[in-house]
Amino acid sequence: MNNEKKLEIKRIVIFSVLSVLPLVIAAVAINAVYGKPMFADGGMATIGYVVAALAMFAPAIANVLTRLLTKEGFKDSYLALNFKGNGRYYTAAVLVKVAEVAALIVLIWLVHFGSMGFGEMFATDYLSERWGTFVAQIGFSIVMFLPAFGEEFGWRAYLMPKLMGLCGKPAAMVIGGIIWGLWHAPLTVCGHNFGVDYPGFPWLGILMMCLMCTLINPFFTLLTERTKSVYPAAFAHMVNNNISFAVTLSIFGSEAVLEKLSEMSSVPLFWLMMPVLFVTGIVSFVLLMREDKKQGQLS
Amino acid sequence: MRGLLYKEFVVMKPWIWLLLAFQAVVTVTCMLTGNLYGVGEETMLIHGMCYFLMFFIAGTMNAELFRNDEKQLWQSFVGSTPQGFRGQVQSKYYMILIVNLVVMLTCFVTDCAVILMLNDMGNSAMAIIYMIFCVMLIGNAIELPFIIRFGSSNGLNIKLCMIILVPILIGLYVLFGDISMFLGKDFLEVVETVFSTTTAIWIQALLPFAAMGLYYGSYRLSLKLYRKGAEVDE
Numbered sequence: 001m002n003n004e005k006k007l008e009i010k011r012i013v014i015f016s017v018l019s020v021l022p023l024v025i026a027a028v029a030i031n032a033v034y035g036k037p038m039f040a041d042g043g044m045a046t047i048g049y050v051v052a053a054l055a056m057f058a059p060a061i062a063n064v065l066t067r068l069l070t071k072e073g074f075k076d077s078y079l080a081l082n083f084k085g086n087g088r089y090y091t092a093a094v095l096v097k098v099a100e101v102a103a104l105i106v107l108i109w110l111v112h113f114g115s116m117g118f119g120e121m122f123a124t125d126y127l128s129e130r131w132g133t134f135v136a137q138i139g140f141s142i143v144m145f146l147p148a149f150g151e152e153f154g155w156r157a158y159l160m161p162k163l164m165g166l167c168g169k170p171a172a173m174v175i176g177g178i179i180w181g182l183w184h185a186p187l188t189v190c191g192h193n194f195g196v197d198y199p200g201f202p203w204l205g206i207l208m209m210c211l212m213c214t215l216i217n218p219f220f221t222l223l224t225e226r227t228k229s230v231y232p233a234a235f236a237h238m239v240n241n242n243i244s245f246a247v248t249l250s251i252f253g254s255e256a257v258l259e260k261l262s263e264m265s266s267v268p269l270f271w272l273m274m275p276v277l278f279v280t281g282i283v284s285f286v287l288l289m290r291e292d293k294k295q296g297q298l299s
Numbered sequence: 300m301r302g303l304l305y306k307e308f309v310v311m312k313p314w315i316w317l318l319l320a321f322q323a324v325v326t327v328t329c330m331l332t333g334n335l336y337g338v339g340e341e342t343m344l345i346h347g348m349c350y351f352l353m354f355f356i357a358g359t360m361n362a363e364l365f366r367n368d369e370k371q372l373w374q375s376f377v378g379s380t381p382q383g384f385r386g387q388v389q390s391k392y393y394m395i396l397i398v399n400l401v402v403m404l405t406c407f408v409t410d411c412a413v414i415l416m417l418n419d420m421g422n423s424a425m426a427i428i429y430m431i432f433c434v435m436l437i438g439n440a441i442e443l444p445f446i447i448r449f450g451s452s453n454g455l456n457i458k459l460c461m462i463i464l465v466p467i468l469i470g471l472y473v474l475f476g477d478i479s480m481f482l483g484k485d486f487l488e489v490v491e492t493v494f495s496t497t498t499a500i501w502i503q504a505l506l507p508f509a510a511m512g513l514y515y516g517s518y519r520l521s522l523k524l525y526r527k528g529a530e531v532d533e
Contacts, residue, residue, distance in 0.1 A: 046418050050411045080300070132500035139507035143429055146404050 011070050018062035020183050023055045027186035039191030056147040059154020078157035078230040086227040093236035103276045104245045123254045141242040148237035156224040156233045177214025184209045198267045215277040218284035303390035314360050325349045326409045338419045340487045347427040350406045354435045357402045362451040384525050392518045403432050436510040440517035448524040
């Protein structure tokens with residue numbers, strides 16, 4: 001292994017430790033003070049929200065600190081907008097995530113609500129207001145992209161290029177997804193995403209987060225690599241977080257559907273998401289690899 | 300571009316420090332008022348006004364940002380750089396966007412601190428911060444071409460006219476418009492009524508897209524106006 005490779009591995013290790021450390025400290029400290037996980041019940045929802053929101057900036061700070069500590073400089077920072085000629089990627093960042101939610105709602109209907117007609121899943125009154133709220137939610141996600149920028153500036157603008165340089169794109173997608181998923185582990189242990197009362201808590205939750213992050217990773221990496229900019233991935237990430245199927249159904253869903261959904265565990269719903277994310281992940285991965293092939297043919 | 304942006308940061312350093320100092324004041328004010336009034340609409344209203352002030356002060360930087368570069372010598376020099384006039388205008392638009400995003404970020408952190416102190420998510424003013432950001436972006440989109448075409452001092456006068464125009468329009472609506480739905484309500488109830496109408500929901504929904512579109516359109520217009528503005532300064 002040459003010195004350059006060793007240095008890159010050192011940078012990845014420093015970056016990963018700096019990214020996860022604040023979250024681990026916060027989770028342990030809050031657990032010690034309150035004697036229960038942050039997301040165990042609604043009473044600590046505010047603390048959970050604030051910790052999760054602020055923790056999203058940790059990878060961005062880790063990116064800057066690692067560059068300073070290892071005297072790397074700020075070359076290839078992916079901070080330019082590069083909007084010209086890349087408008088379709090900016091548009092895809094939002095539309096693909098919205099399409100994923102639409103596909104997931106169809107899947108949920110097929111698996112859990114087959115007894116009722118598809119149209120019965122949705123409320124029929126105040127339609128203009130509901131659509132207005134949905135569009136506002138998308139607009140809000142785009143404008144308030146900074147927390148997602150915090151994550152993307154770390155994962156896609158720093159970690160992924162390094163991993164792809166070290167071990168090639170296929171391995172980088174998996175390793176990057178697992179690191180990203182493990183970063184969520186302190187939150188998952190505190191009950192974020194899946195709660196605390198599912199079988200296999202918390203190990204199953206950590207595994208599920210790793211799987212989900214591995215499947216989402218290719219799409220976000222594709223957006224970042226094609227535009228050489230971190231912003232499309234940040235927009236997609238924020239839309240992904242804010243326009244979940246639960247949020248969409250809470251806007252459009254009929255009362256019967258909302259009642260039934262509130263009784264369901266998040267784990268089976270998570271597994272329903274997997275085929276949808278798998279399709280996006282595979283298509284994005286193929287598109288990423290095609291770029292390599294083209295470059296290979298050119299050279 | 301990086302060099303031009305760096306230059307803007309160096310030139311505007313005192314203003315940026317001032318802005319950060321003011322943010323500290325806003326944070327303390329929000330924490331104190333949150334502690335004093337507790338969870339409720341009054342607290343949110345005060346915090347909304349504090350955040351608006353933050354964005355407003357950031358907006359006063361705009362004229363200053365251009366004043367430094369209005370000398371003919373600088374304009375001739377920047378025209379000879381690889382980035383040219385396009386880079387000069389682009390750097391201004393980037394700088395203003397970055398400053399507004401930083402203000403949004405600091406307001407977001409303040410908001411997190413406040414809701415943590417009050418232990419109430421319902422008291423989050425994020426929606427207000429988001430609306431102010433969009434409105435300010437639209438304001439900047441209108442103001443910047445005027446500054447570029449007529450110079451910073453005239454641009455500032457036009458901004459003042461814009462600010463005066465808003466209360467005049469509201470006053471005209473109160474005098475001649477339909478205000479039956481607001482009668483017998485206090486200020487907070489009026490705000491709630493205005494924002495819960497279908498039209499208002501759609502305005503909120505389309506506001507960010509309009510703001511981004513206008514800001515980009517304003518940049519394109521400013522590119523065309525920049526050289527004419529340079530001739531006026533001569």
